[in-house]
Amino acid sequence: MDILENKTQWQKQYHDNFLEHYHQTGSLDWRQYPHPRNTRAPAGPGIDLSRSRLMLISSAGGYLDGAQEPFDAAHPLGDYTIRLIPSSTPLEMLAFAHDHYDHGAVDQDPQVLMPLRHLEALAGEGLIGEVASQTVSFMGYQPDVGRVVDELIPPILETAAAERIEAALLIPT
Amino acid sequence: MGLIARALELAGTATVIAANNPGRTRITAPPRVTFTPLPRGATLGAPGDAAQQRRILKATLELLAREAPLKPVYLDERG
Secondary structure (H helix, E strand, C coil): CCCCCCHHHHHHHCCCCCCCHHHCCCCCHHHCCCCCCCCCCEEECCCCHHHCCCEECEEECCCECCCCCCCCCCCCCCCCCCCEECCCCCCHEEEEEECCCCCCCHHCCHHHHHHHHHHHHHHHCCCCCCCEEEECCECCCCCCCCHHHHHHHHHHHHHHHCCCEEEEEEECC | HHHHHHHHHHCCEEEEEEECHHHHHCCCCCCCCCCCCCCCCCCCCCCCCCHHHHHHHHHHHHHHCEEEEECCCCCCCCC
């Protein structure tokens, strides 16, 4: 099973229409955007979370203020890089670079998108076996799904392997 | 997020998504997902409402015990 079914066909549509329009006009025409679609979801066994190591993956654009480069939030074609944030990071050290959602809630309370303290508490209560030492963060504005598959996903899989996780919780914006 | 969840699940990691945008997430066919009608930018609930955030988290994490693929689970939460 593929991460994206018909990836080659998707890339051709994206490049020939959406991207070509952008290069010619400098503007994005979302009516030409081919939303990625899959017909079948992958199979996988259930796990006992109380005996598992879980990693949080957030697309909120979170980064360590003053210690990491912010994401390129204004780039019209997105940013495909990740930041690794220690899961023990104090919430006040988090900043968010992402121009495609209202930051009102996350500025008041980062746990609406990055629930680092809640996950710690749930591990303390025994619901989660262990929380991974690193949280994966990226800016979830990435119109080129080919680049998501080829550039964004590999370092996430490498981090998952290095963290030896059995489970992942993904929280979009 | 749906594609990342698929990649991880295919690599042997159990995944679950807590989402609030059924339209775009559902068509990527992720293995396990919960949806709420909460606004973009506040996926786990209202700022400062730790009880709601934990409720959504726990309901989402519970799905990890179940074999994938699962039908999306819609949570009755309000912003």
